[in-house]
Amino acid sequence: MAKSPKISASHEQGGLIVHISGLLPSLSPAEQRVARLVVADPAGAARRTITDLATAAETSEATVIRFCRSVGMDGYPQLRIRLAAEAARRIEPPDARVVGGDIPPGADLAQIIATIAFNDARAVEETAEQLDPAVCEQVVEAIGGAGRIDVYGAGASGFVASDFQQKLHRIGRTAFYFPDVHTALTSAALLGRGDVAVGISHTGTTSDVIEVLEQARARGATTVALTNFPRSPITEVADFVLTTAARETTYRSGAMASRLAQLTVVDCLFVGVAARNRAKAKKALEVTAEAVKSHRVGSTRRRG
Amino acid sequence: MAKSPKISASHEQGGLIVHISGLLPSLSPAEQRVARLVVADPAGAARRTITDLATAAETSEATVIRFCRSVGMDGYPQLRIRLAAEAARRIEPPDARVVGGDIPPGADLAQIIATIAFNDARAVEETAEQLDPAVCEQVVEAIGGAGRIDVYGAGASGFVASDFQQKLHRIGRTAFYFPDVHTALTSAALLGRGDVAVGISHTGTTSDVIEVLEQARARGATTVALTNFPRSPITEVADFVLTTAARETTYRSGAMASRLAQLTVVDCLFVGVAARNRAKAKKALEVTAEAVKSHRVGSTRRRG
DNA sequence: ACGCCTCGTGAAAGTAAGTTTCATCCGTGG
DNA sequence: CCACGGATGAAACTTACTTTCACGAGGCGT
Numbered sequence: 001m002a003k004s005p006k007i008s009a010s011h012e013q014g015g016l017i018v019h020i021s022g023l024l025p026s027l028s029p030a031e032q033r034v035a036r037l038v039v040a041d042p043a044g045a046a047r048r049t050i051t052d053l054a055t056a057a058e059t060s061e062a063t064v065i066r067f068c069r070s071v072g073m074d075g076y077p078q079l080r081i082r083l084a085a086e087a088a089r090r091i092e093p094p095d096a097r098v099v100g101g102d103i104p105p106g107a108d109l110a111q112i113i114a115t116i117a118f119n120d121a122r123a124v125e126e127t128a129e130q131l132d133p134a135v136c137e138q139v140v141e142a143i144g145g146a147g148r149i150d151v152y153g154a155g156a157s158g159f160v161a162s163d164f165q166q167k168l169h170r171i172g173r174t175a176f177y178f179p180d181v182h183t184a185l186t187s188a189a190l191l192g193r194g195d196v197a198v199g200i201s202h203t204g205t206t207s208d209v210i211e212v213l214e215q216a217r218a219r220g221a222t223t224v225a226l227t228n229f230p231r232s233p234i235t236e237v238a239d240f241v242l243t244t245a246a247r248e249t250t251y252r253s254g255a256m257a258s259r260l261a262q263l264t265v266v267d268c269l270f271v272g273v274a275a276r277n278r279a280k281a282k283k284a285l286e287v288t289a290e291a292v293k294s295h296r297v298g299s300t301r302r303r304g
Numbered sequence: 305m306a307k308s309p310k311i312s313a314s315h316e317q318g319g320l321i322v323h324i325s326g327l328l329p330s331l332s333p334a335e336q337r338v339a340r341l342v343v344a345d346p347a348g349a350a351r352r353t354i355t356d357l358a359t360a361a362e363t364s365e366a367t368v369i370r371f372c373r374s375v376g377m378d379g380y381p382q383l384r385i386r387l388a389a390e391a392a393r394r395i396e397p398p399d400a401r402v403v404g405g406d407i408p409p410g411a412d413l414a415q416i417i418a419t420i421a422f423n424d425a426r427a428v429e430e431t432a433e434q435l436d437p438a439v440c441e442q443v444v445e446a447i448g449g450a451g452r453i454d455v456y457g458a459g460a461s462g463f464v465a466s467d468f469q470q471k472l473h474r475i476g477r478t479a480f481y482f483p484d485v486h487t488a489l490t491s492a493a494l495l496g497r498g499d500v501a502v503g504i505s506h507t508g509t510t511s512d513v514i515e516v517l518e519q520a521r522a523r524g525a526t527t528v529a530l531t532n533f534p535r536s537p538i539t540e541v542a543d544f545v546l547t548t549a550a551r552e553t554t555y556r557s558g559a560m561a562s563r564l565a566q567l568t569v570v571d572c573l574f575v576g577v578a579a580r581n582r583a584k585a586k587k588a589l590e591v592t593a594e595a596v597k598s599h600r601v602g603s604t605r606r607r608g
Numbered sequence: 609a610c611g612c613c614t615c616g617t618g619a620a621a622g623t624a625a626g627t628t629t630c631a632t633c634c635g636t637g638g
Numbered sequence: 639c640c641a642c643g644g645a646t647g648a649a650a651c652t653t654a655c656t657t658t659c660a661c662g663a664g665g666c667g668t
Binding site: 046047049077080081082084085086087088089108109110112113114116117118120121122124125127128131133136137140155156159162163166256259260263264267268271272275 | 350351381382384385386388389390391392393412413414416417418420421422424425426428429431432435437440441444460463466467470560563564567568571572575576579
């Protein structure tokens with residue numbers, strides 16, 4: 001194998017296009033025509049077959065192969081996938097207009113989707129970052145060892161509360177949720193040492209939830225608050241405070257993102273509790289899954 | 305009425321992997337083996353020849369081709385290139401242990417939090433990427449102009465359904481949610497042309513929801529399905545299909561992330577509908593906010 | 609000027625990759 | 639039990655890629 005040029009191949013990851021442009025002058029005329037096409041439109045070239053590209057460069061397939069070897073590839077297919085990868089990497093990052101937070105009046109649906117998703121994803125990530133594992137651990141301990149768990153929440157946070165209740169229930173913990181304040185107060189009054197009360201409120205100012213948590217605390221239960229605002233009133237009646245990190249934007253979008261953040265926290269606690277007694281939780285999950293099985297239709301298979 | 309719904313899979317550029325995971329359950333066993341290899345290591349698959357991949361999946365080349373077609377590609381070379389592009393675009397995941405989806409037995413809470421948050425955020429982002437604005441637009445139109453909107457969902461999806469109902473209600477749309485199948489069926493029977501029925505089911509196989517949606521459709525209502533699996537049975541009774549993009553991991557984490565993705569879609573529709581008649585929606589939001597104000601305690605004194 | 613070498617080049621042969629066809633197998637429902 | 643339909647892989651087939659080879663253009667020493 002005497003005649004291979006052996007270019008110093010530092011193009012491991014990126015910079016294939018740059019690498020090719022650098023080699024351009026050292027290539028033969030026919031190869032240069034190929035190279036120029038490739039550099040001009042890497043993504044397009046990746047889509048072409050070797051014959052196509054050869055024709056476009058007014059040369060033969062053989063030359064294209066030679067070009068591949070000249071730039072350090074094994075063959076044409078390898079060049080193609082490298083080009084595709086390279087082209088993909090240069091795609092613009094998400095739209096700047098979208099990151100701001102609020103949705104402009106004239107926005108179309110694509111913008112709305114991008115904005116909401118961005119804010120939602122951010123809220124989830126940032127919530128996770130600022131969550132204190134130590135506090136979570138204590139909460140998980142408390143819930144895992146609790147005789148009974150009450151979860152409170154109103155409005156949008158009510159869904160989260162309800163979701164948490166259902167989750168705990170599914171892994172065999174005794175948990176309750178009450179959509180109604182009076183019932184909730186009654187239940188809180190019956191809590192005692194060793195029980196846990198979880199209050200969820202985005203703003204941390206929902207009097208119903210605070211009131212119930214206060215009651216629970218007075219009865220000796222361990223109280224946990226989940227809110228976006230670490231200094232809000234609800235934190236004053238909580239033994240443990242977990243916070244979400246939805247940025248304040250408008251009322252609406254803030255609340256929407258916060259709900260996702262709340263759910264993420266709930267999921268973390270849930271998995272934490274489940275992990276604490278893995279075997280039992282797994283069993284419970286299987287049993288509950290089996291229970292709803294008859295309400296699923298056969299296979300999702302469908303060919304088209 | 306044409307039996308084929310509009311599926312919101314605009315996998316033009318991004319989300320190929322997600323798209324494949326969504327299709328996974330609708331594939332034949334042999335194709336699933338191929339799909340799993342591809343999803344597990346897109347970059348690696350892109351490097352392989354079709355024979356290689358077939359062997360690795362313990363199947364024939366023919367099946368690999370069939371798989372390519374099933375996921376909407378022309379053939380194997382196109383798949384390869386797309387995979388290479390996709391893999392290149394993927395940013396390095398923060399922690400290899402974390403991306404897998406499932407949580408290792410010995411994981412501590414910090415790991416659990418990181419894993420869940422990562423998967424949740426991903427599901428939200430990827431869902432947004434593959435949502436087809438055009439289909440959303442039509443759904444928004446339908447809902448915005450509907451005489452009445454019914455939202456159906458069971459289990460975890462029930463929370464999402466309920467949330468959607470509440471949101472629509474808050475901006476003055478007449479919307480209902482029924483936790484009970486019988487009531488839901490009754491309601492569906494009373495729908496007619498110009499009304500909208502929305503069915504939410506992660507798996508797309510929840511017979512209760514499908515049944516109700518079918519009923520609604522028979523009565524002439526416009527039907528919308530929200531599911532993670534674009535070929536699941538629920539899509540057969542829907543005029544419009546919106547998909548979430550939670551990767552299939554384990555039973556639990558898949559479902560958890562999917563719920564967040566569903567909520568994101570719901571939020572997008574909600575904002576879309578609200579934007580459609582901004583003035584009225586804003587007014588309604590203010591009024592409803594005012595209504596709960598007396599249940600908030602004074603100072604929030606948020607972060608310092 | 610002449611031969612002789614070298615190099616770039618494309619035609620064509622050759623090989624490997626990808627695609628289609630078809631017979632077989634297997635489970636399902638009549 | 640058989641008919642049916644879908645899933646599957648073997649093999650035939652097509653296309654894409656790679657190699658070989660011969661030709662022609664230029665350089666260079668004689």
